Amino acid sequence: MIDLAAYGSLFLAAFLAATLIPAQSESVLTGLILAGGQPVAALVAVASLGNILGSVLNWLIGRGVERFRTRPWFPASQAQLARAQSSYQRFGYWSLLLAWVPIIGDPLTLAAGIMREPLWRFVLLVSIGKTGRYAALAAGVGALS
Numbered sequence: 001m002i003d004l005a006a007y008g009s010l011f012l013a014a015f016l017a018a019t020l021i022p023a024q025s026e027s028v029l030t031g032l033i034l035a036g037g038q039p040v041a042a043l044v045a046v047a048s049l050g051n052i053l054g055s056v057l058n059w060l061i062g063r064g065v066e067r068f069r070t071r072p073w074f075p076a077s078q079a080q081l082a083r084a085q086s087s088y089q090r091f092g093y094w095s096l097l098l099a100w101v102p103i104i105g106d107p108l109t110l111a112a113g114i115m116r117e118p119l120w121r122f123v124l125l126v127s128i129g130k131t132g133r134y135a136a137l138a139a140g141v142g143a144l145s
Contacts, residue, residue: 083107096129100132
């Protein structure tokens with residue numbers, strides 16, 4: 001039961017961290033690695049999956065943004081959306097490899113949905129970047145412990 005709670009907490013933290021909701025998943029992953037109760041590869045896989053699915057949620061929101069853009073609960077301002085679209089147009093789909101970068105990554109995944117990026121390419125590029133980030137973090141934590 002403890003493993004399920006650990007994996008569930010990590011998944012939720014990673015999922016939320018990939019959305020426009022401010023959250024941290026790196027500290028949760030680091031704590032679980034240092035605690036040593038679960039295989040590091042499984043922790044990286046769970047964190048990656050949660051983070052990728054959170055980005056897919058952003059992509060879906062981007063796809064439907066025209067319907068919701070004016071709603072008061074919508075998590076991004078018009079200026080934020082315009083900046084994200086402009087950056088996405090300037091750098092293209094390869095910029096999705098940077099979807100893991102704080103501050104720019106989440107709006108970038110939203111912009112990809114707005115720009116109608118094909119889901120298969122979106123998932124592929126976002127997965128490479130986000131899994132690579134968690135793997136590098138895990139390797140760094142392993143080197144320190």
